[in-house]
Amino acid sequence: MIGIFLSKMYELVLEYARGDFTAQSSSKQHKRGLVSHVINQHARCKMRFGLQVLAQLTSTAVSLRTAARTAAVVGGGPAGALTAVMLARRGWQVEVIDALPSPPAADDPSWGAGERSYQLGLNGRGQRSLRQFGCMQRVGRFAASVNGRLSFAQVGSARGKPGRDAEAIPGTAFTETRFKPPGTPGAEKTYVTRVLQRDRLQACLLEELAAGYAAQVRVSHGLSCVGLDLTGERPVVEALPCTPRSSEAEECEVDEAAQCRRRAYDLVVGADGVRSTVRKAVCSKSGATALRFADSNERRYKTIPFHPTAVEGTAADLNWGYQNKSLGLGMDALPTMEGEMVGVLLFKPLCNHICNHIWSACCSSSLSL
Numbered sequence: 001m002i003g004i005f006l007s008k009m010y011e012l013v014l015e016y017a018r019g020d021f022t023a024q025s026s027s028k029q030h031k032r033g034l035v036s037h038v039i040n041q042h043a044r045c046k047m048r049f050g051l052q053v054l055a056q057l058t059s060t061a062v063s064l065r066t067a068a069r070t071a072a073v074v075g076g077g078p079a080g081a082l083t084a085v086m087l088a089r090r091g092w093q094v095e096v097i098d099a100l101p102s103p104p105a106a107d108d109p110s111w112g113a114g115e116r117s118y119q120l121g122l123n124g125r126g127q128r129s130l131r132q133f134g135c136m137q138r139v140g141r142f143a144a145s146v147n148g149r150l151s152f153a154q155v156g157s158a159r160g161k162p163g164r165d166a167e168a169i170p171g172t173a174f175t176e177t178r179f180k181p182p183g184t185p186g187a188e189k190t191y192v193t194r195v196l197q198r199d200r201l202q203a204c205l206l207e208e209l210a211a212g213y214a215a216q217v218r219v220s221h222g223l224s225c226v227g228l229d230l231t232g233e234r235p236v237v238e239a240l241p242c243t244p245r246s247s248e249a250e251e252c253e254v255d256e257a258a259q260c261r262r263r264a265y266d267l268v269v270g271a272d273g274v275r276s277t278v279r280k281a282v283c284s285k286s287g288a289t290a291l292r293f294a295d296s297n298e299r300r301y302k303t304i305p306f307h308p309t310a311v312e313g314t315a316a317d318l319n320w321g322y323q324n325k326s327l328g329l330g331m332d333a334l335p336t337m338e339g340e341m342v343g344v345l346l347f348k349p350l351c352n353h354i355c356n357h358i359w360s361a362c363c364s365s366s367l368s369l
């Protein structure tokens with residue numbers, strides 16, 4: 001009986017020791033030291049693991065479990081919002097800070113039009129992660145399924161070569177490939193790709209946080225992390241209010257005149273995207289380095305809504321694709337749950353005549369990929 005109790009206790013201690021303890025005070029550091037010391041002892045001689053030490057460890061473990069560990073997640077995009085779910089499930093108190101305003105609710109009618117945000121394809125691995133953290137059901141309600149590919153490329157070009165099962169669409173140069181359903185003989189994939197706008201995925205995850213973790217997770221929008229102070233015992237996030245440059249903009253204007261908000265946390269997570277302020281701050285203040293690979297295929301993008309519902313019989317459950325190598329142009333469009341398509345036109349930034357044409361036709365939200 002006591003053997004079972006001891007081994008259970010030891011598991012408990014190991015569980016805490018494996019956890020990411022943060023040194024908040026010298027007394028906590030002492031406790032942390034005690035745990036690792038006892039584990040080393042135990043590895044050397046299990047039999048000497050005395051009841052007295054166990055009793056001490058029990059109280060240490062319980063106090064560590066009850067101490068609220070605090071985390072700042074900088075960036076409330078798909079990665080940041082899901083990280084907040086994961087931390088909340090482990091008992092952390094979390095503040096998510098995002099520079100931009102909250103996206104419309106996932107069931108807002110504006111999503112159906114296909115005008116807002118590019119689409120993300122969720123493959124089997126992405127769906128599995130969302131399922132693991134209890135978010136896939138909500139995301140699935142707003143995601144369309146992609147059952148194959150509709151290629152607008154001329155037959156003979158690299159992407160236009162019809163696949164084994166591609167069928168020519170009569171009266172056009174286009175081809176259509178439909179995937180076999182997962183689980184059927186010869187199926188190409190073990191999952192059906194689900195797609196939804198990046199901002200709508202973010203809306204789903206933020207709603208998941210509000211519905212399931214409101215007591216633990218606070219989300220602050222319109223607040224930009226402008227730096228980190230790493231000189232103290234705990235990292236301090238420095239943040240300023242900010243407003244988007246325009247209704248479509250992905251960047252925002254920081255209010256430099258406002259008072260800088262400074263708040264300390266046990267843990268800071270940088271989920272603030274490709275131009276991460278957190279990464280820059282950590283590198284400049286701690287001597288850490290970030291390895292960035294040279295971008296040999298820089299491209300810009302412009303989202304273009306298509307409205308297949310306007311043309312009867314147009315397939316809206318496929319990935320529409322077009323590629324023209326000589327012009328350096330590519331286009332991929334994915335369906336919304338409502339049956340419209342969001343296209344992303346990709347082009348090289350130095351291809352002036354195309355850039356100028358696209359810019360003057362529809363100027364604006366571009367981002368280097």
Ligand SMILES: Cc1cc2nc3c(=O)[nH]c(=O)nc-3n(C[C@H](O)[C@H](O)[C@H](O)COP(=O)(O)OP(=O)(O)OC[C@H]3O[C@@H](n4cnc5c(N)ncnc54)[C@H](O)[C@@H]3O)c2cc1C
Binds near residue numbers: 100119277301367
């Ligand atoms: C055109 C296009 C198509 C794509 N297609 C796919 C696809 O099909 N499948 C796929 O998996 N991926 C795709 N991606 C990539 C995908 O969008 C990114 O991998 C994903 O959005 C990364 O999520 P994230 O949360 O890390 O960062 P982001 O989505 O970039 O979110 C970062 C968040 O941090 C906030 N932020 C930034 N700086 C600060 C700051 N200083 N303070 C506070 N907040 C800040 C921003 O407001 C934003 O909300 C595509 C990308 C593009 C551009």
